[in-house]
Amino acid sequence: xxPFEDTLRRLREAFAxxxxxxxxxxxxxxxxxSRFLQDNKQLLQDALAQDLSKSAFEADMSELVICQNExxxxxxxxxxxxxxxxxxxxxxxKLDSAFxxxxxxxxxxxxxxxxxxxxxxLVPLVGALAAGNCVVLKPxxxxxxxxxxxxxxxxxxxxxxxFAVVLGGPQETGQLLEHxxxxxxxxxxxxxxxxxxxxxxxxxxxxxxxxxxxNPCYVDDNCDPQTVANRVxxxxxxxxxxxxxxxxxxxxxxxxQERLLPALQSAITRFYGDDPQSxxxxxxxxxxxxxxxxxALLGCGRVAIGGQSDESERYIAPTVLVDVQETxxxxxxxxxxxxxxxxxxxxxxxxxxxxTRREKPLALYAFSNSRQVVDQMLxxxxxxxxxxxxxxxxxxxxxxxxxxxxxxxMGRYHGKFSFDTFSHHxxxxxxxxxxxxxNDLRYPPYTDRSQQL
Ligand code: NAD
Numbered sequence: 235x236x237p238f239e240d241t242l243r244r245l246r247e248a249f250a251x252x253x254x255x256x257x258x259x260x261x262x263x264x265x266x267x268s269r270f271l272q273d274n275k276q277l278l279q280d281a282l283a284q285d286l287s288k289s290a291f292e293a294d295m296s297e298l299v300i301c302q303n304e305x306x307x308x309x310x311x312x313x314x315x316x317x318x319x320x321x322x323x324x325x326x327x328k329l330d331s332a333f334x335x336x337x338x339x340x341x342x343x344x345x346x347x348x349x350x351x352x353x354x355x356l357v358p359l360v361g362a363l364a365a366g367n368c369v370v371l372k373p374x375x376x377x378x379x380x381x382x383x384x385x386x387x388x389x390x391x392x393x394x395x396x397f398a399v400v401l402g403g404p405q406e407t408g409q410l411l412e413h414x415x416x417x418x419x420x421x422x423x424x425x426x427x428x429x430x431x432x433x434x435x436x437x438x439x440x441x442x443x444x445x446x447x448x449n450p451c452y453v454d455d456n457c458d459p460q461t462v463a464n465r466v467x468x469x470x471x472x473x474x475x476x477x478x479x480x481x482x483x484x485x486x487x488x489x490x491q492e493r494l495l496p497a498l499q500s501a502i503t504r505f506y507g508d509d510p511q512s513x514x515x516x517x518x519x520x521x522x523x524x525x526x527x528x529x530a531l532l533g534c535g536r537v538a539i540g541g542q543s544d545e546s547e548r549y550i551a552p553t554v555l556v557d558v559q560e561t562x563x564x565x566x567x568x569x570x571x572x573x574x575x576x577x578x579x580x581x582x583x584x585x586x587x588x589x590t591r592r593e594k595p596l597a598l599y600a601f602s603n604s605r606q607v608v609d610q611m612l613x614x615x616x617x618x619x620x621x622x623x624x625x626x627x628x629x630x631x632x633x634x635x636x637x638x639x640x641x642x643x644m645g646r647y648h649g650k651f652s653f654d655t656f657s658h659h660x661x662x663x664x665x666x667x668x669x670x671x672x673n674d675l676r677y678p679p680y681t682d683r684s685q686q687l
């Protein structure tokens with residue numbers, strides 16, 4: 235018995251009627267999504283607090299406001315985005331009309347992770363609905379509070395003949411992936427990304443893979459340590475470090491490390507007080523498995539700041555590790571928690587060499603008072619996103635795409651990029667049915683014709 239068959243058939247049949255294509259239908263779905271966000275703000279904040287002890291400020295800033303802005307942007311621009319894009323013609327097609335039509339793919343599957351369980355589920359959904367698709371949403375089974383709200387409340391705001399939330403973990407998602415979809419957007423780990431892409435090859439389904447990895451953060455000697463520490467600490471410990479684009483480790487000289495450590499301590503105390511465990515501003519680790527994984531990482535190198543943990547609350551203190559070796563687990567796997575190792579390098583060249591020897595990261599950060607240093611880091615490396623003297627604040631700009639490169643993913647979305655991602659760009663040429671005499675030149679026999687080209 236296949237638990238998904240009926241749902242998927244229903245959605246396919248709905249798409250075949252063409253009901254999702256008109257702008258009015260798409261706008262109605264987006265308005266429904268907007269109402270869902272407004273009516274259920276408290277419910278969503280509570281769910282995020284239950285799942286990750288996310289403060290209301292972090293929930294608003296990194297999840298609810300971003301979703302609302304994406305919906306508003308799509309509603310404002312829907313007509314313009316849907317318009318056929320005129321294309322240039324040449325001598326042969328001068329009298330014809332050439333254009334690119336953005337048409338929906340059909341049935342889209344969105345698979346989401348647990349760390350920003352509202353944002354990473356609904357922001358892709360905005361693009362998929364705006365582009366006129368039917369959508370199956372698979373939230374993470376790990377962020378249970380949010381999963382419940384998405385499964386029980388969200389469908390009430392959308393046309394249920396064209397939209398469904400399905401539930402499950404690895405086994406159920408594996409079963410879901412045996413079905414044919416017309417587009418899949420997956421956000422999660424590179425390991426599961428490979429599973430999704432392998433499943434997609436069966437039907438040649440196009441995919442966007444939003445994956446993770448280790449994001450380097452280079453700190454130049456020429457910097458103000460307190461400014462750098464404030465920015466790096468906020469982005470590292472935001473959501474208890476469970477952010478795909480968080481700076482994962484610092485690369486700097488031993489001298490800069492000595493200046494950074496007291497500045498990092500001061501930033502941590504300023505943000506979370508003398509006892510971060512009692513701070514309402516610091517989140518908790520999502521579950522016991524991840525807590526234990528992170529606790530093991532605390533054994534790498536030497537603890538310079540923090541290092542405390544409390545299993546009963548899944549609490550890990552904002553931590554900085556020094557004397558870390560490249561071969562240790564904390565420098566091998568994505569940390570995804572409030573732990574910040576510092577690796578020493580002697581120069582910018584050595585830092586660039588360290589970064590380019592590894593997989594291309596999702597995000598890369600460079601801090602320096604010298605624009606030349608930031609430019610060199612930008613010009614000589616590759617990553618999905620880049621922050622110069624800044625953390626992942628670019629996530630607030632729908633004018634910039636989010637997407638990885640190499641091991642950190644493929645494809646991009648946010649803002650208009652989402653609409654384009656979920657739209658097939660159909661190349662169209664409409665010719666005149668008459669004027670056939672003009673075509674004589676192109677038909678065989680071709681004798682002596684090539685000299686006329
Ligand atoms: P994950 O890969 O374990 O799970 C993601 C989704 O895949 C979940 O919905 C899960 O149910 C499903 N899944 C898990 N195992 C599966 C399997 N064997 N077969 C089919 N489906 C399976 O990732 P996670 O732990 O939820 O999230 C953390 C990872 O996601 C990190 O690597 C992080 O960097 C990455 N991430 C990336 C972005 C981005 O925008 N690039 C954003 C957030 C998280």
